Amino acid sequence: MEKQSPGPARCGGPSWRQEGPPPLPRRWVRGPGDEDARAVRLPWPSTAALTVFVLAGSHFAAHVQTGRAPLDAFAHGLLVAGCGVLLVRRRHPVVAVFAASAAVMVYLGAGYPYGPVFLPVMVGCFAAVVAGCRRQAWAAIAMLWLGHLLVAHWLYRWLPPAGDGAAPWGQELGIAAWAVAIIAVAEVVRVRREQWARERAGRAAAAKRRADEERLRIARELHDVLAHSISVINVQAGVGLALLDSDPEQARTALTTIKSASKEALGEVRQVLETLRARGEAPRSPAPGLDRLPELVEQAASAGLTVETTTTGRRGTLPPGTDLAAFRIVQEALTNVVRHSAARTARVEVAYERGALVLRVDDEGPASGGDAGGSGNGLIGMRERAAALGGTIDAGPVPAGGFRVTARLPLAAEAKEDA
Template sequence: MSPSTEPPAPWHPPWVRAAKAGYPLGLAAVAAAVQVVGSTFAAHNQHGRAPLDAVGYLLLLLGPALLVLRVRRPVAVVACTSAVTAGYLAAGYPYGPAFLSWLIACCVAIGTGHRRAAWAGVAGVYLVHLLVTFVLPAGWQRAAPPSGSIWPGELVLSAWLLLVMAGGELVRFRHERIAAHRAYRQQLEERRANEERLKMARELHDILAHSLSLINVQAGAALALFDRRPEEARSALVTIKSTSKEALGEVRQVLATLRGPGEAPRGPAPGLDRLDELTEQADRVGLDTEVYEHGERRGLSATVDLTAFRIVQEALTNVVRHSAAREAVVVLDWTDPAVLVVRVEDPGPAVPGDAGGSGSGLVGMRERAAASGGTITAGPLPDGSFRVRAELPTPKAESD
């Protein structure tokens, strides 16, 4: 076996590898530089504070070093940086950007949902500051006691600290709003996808149920007539071929909606203008279908037109499957300018026993009608016949 020829992994700087592993070093390095350099310069203008020594610089570097773990252990980083900052204050070292790593840790904890830990850290450090400033004896530190009034400085420090923490809260609130908006959009997309899948399943059910019912009837007729009347059997086989071809075309058209958004369907969706095809298919299987229209036909929206077509198709399929009748009547009532009434009736009676099918045809018709804002009723009549009646709204905007 030949040795592996896989190319070596690309080289990345240590800080990039650490960031990919969940240990971001960039911000920690910047914070360390700012704290060390800024505190060194700030010490020149603060008389009476303890000078920075090895311990002071160690504390200034320890806080930023802890920031490397701020993503994985935000609560622990807040606690440790608070302890480091409190120790820095208690030692009397100069004020300045020494609090940067501590504030970053608190803001990260707020942003990740650990608000209590962040505010506890702020309260702890500020309490240490108050103890050092007002409670402990003035000479216990290496720093000289403050001269003059310290209240203005305390007010400025308190206001500045609250301002920084309020900024962290605002950032947290914005992140939560963005996350909520993203989750809402994802829910809408999932709901839209579910509706599209349901619509596609309904379309496939109507197409296949109708076509397979006709094919089943014609196949039975062909088998019965194959030996005695081969010409009629041949006619049934021709009907099977044409019906299956039409069904395949409609299935391809439905499945075309799964393609990219830039690709258009190969043909228009079926509507009432293809009602003659339904009656011809029904005639081929021995179902004599008459169509009557009351009022003047008007234009419909694509949704209502498709719904009306599928309701008639499913109703005729149910007649073929479940009724002993060999005739059916389709009525389109256009007299109401706001509603199209579709009726499909057969004289019955129903075929005893299981006629096949999933039993979801009427459910699908009701779902279609409801999706178009309409209603549908279906059931047997006192004289033994069966009627499907749908009322579909046709607003003026759709009929123009």
């Protein structure tokens, strides 16, 4: 089993884990979900630069603050230790901030000069707050401030350098303001980082939702194309087998119908799949619409079903999505008649009403009761198509016998009407 590197420490707060698309390019502040090798590398360059700066600044402060203890090997060790512990600030931010605070406390207690010695604590506190370890960072800062208060105002008599006096109280206010400023900046960065993480998670969820919707659309389209054509093929194959010996000419006609239906199905399947292979490109052939209703009637007739069609109202120019949905709903309804009904006659009514297109498909029944090999998703697919356009589907038996499917699809008020 492959051993994984430990990720950055998490002390609390929401975890926004990104799934689906690849993560966005890295920023200087990483989100909580970016747990890869780059997020857990030891920050050698920044820590080395900080160490050099602290050592140089402390030597400069030693020349200015002549009343403090001179820098010796122990002082240099404390400075290097306070900076070096920041190497683990990404994996263990709490350890880093407390260790840096402890090193600075010992440094000040030993009477060494002030200077950039507080910078390691600033960096450690910043890393802890951004990682979500807010309380621990506050506790480390409070420990350092209280320790300095104790050393500078009560223990200075027994600590080096000799003859040192109490620190002014104004200095304590300055240190407190410095600590509050560090925490405030770190909190702002933490909030901004979580906002970035939420945005990334939202974009990933939106991309996944679009992909799911596209898969559902393609599955629905393939189901409608194949269900209708294979139903016709199934019926004609049965006719051909039954008449192969007694009426070869009629069997030939059935085989011709099978060939035509399968060719049309292959063409429509190819059109659907082309939209996957060439994303963003226009399809090579127009999507089917109600202008192809005579083709459905002809295919149903080849399966032994007589279809009567009527159109009422003033026909308007339908939006492409509505036109395709109307065609597929009528296609699926006629397919269900061929599969599940013993009726040999069906009626299709297309009504252009004010603000809506109403489709009604009736058959006189009764149900055939045979296994037609359907998937059971036909009515579900019709309802999904209608719901996607804000419409409705009503399907069920009628009191006089038979089965009725009624679809109501809303039309935009500004749809143009044919003259």
